[in-house]
Amino acid sequence: MKNILLVCNAGMSTSILVRNMQNAAKELGVDCHVEAKSLTAAKKDLSGVDVILLGPQVGFELKNVKEMAPSIPSAVIDMKDYGSMDGKKVLRTAYKLMKAAKAQA
Template sequence: MTKNILLVCNAGMSTSILVKNMQDAAKTLGVDCAIEAKSLTAAKKDLHEADVILLGPQIGYELNKVKELAGNIPAAVIDMKDYGSMDGKKVLKTAYKMMKAAQAKA
């Protein structure tokens, strides 16, 4: 089953590079997922379609608001080092760990 990973940043621009790197990592790892980057404003409408939500470090201050809107969907801020190096594989693995942890709680 395809997992939906939503990356949220200020304008959705800088994160698009990370999305590409994550998509490449997903292909390499044989992971079935859809990864999309959106601005915070656009993402608010689509939060409930995501299986996991990752915020760019530059809008980490919005995490509590996003968690409130997202309900039971796991949400976190992307590690600044992983974001800065655009480490798609590491961010993808983080997303899957979050989804596993959320399933274990459910």
């Protein structure tokens, strides 16, 4: 099971996206856990996280996240996908990041 962490300002704006990603995972037969946290909460505990996706509103923190967790693939969610709450596209983005990181290892 893969653990996907979505990071936003307060950890609340991504709750709809989390649900949509969980629904997409069921539809696609993907075994994963998707969770949303605020940036502050995420900084405290990243254990077990396989990929970090930042909401566009905290995209400016990407460099800090990469420095804090260099072994965890991370990226900013595409603004269009975030705005439309497209769980399937964001889920695919997460898996592409994990696959690319594994290929580089």
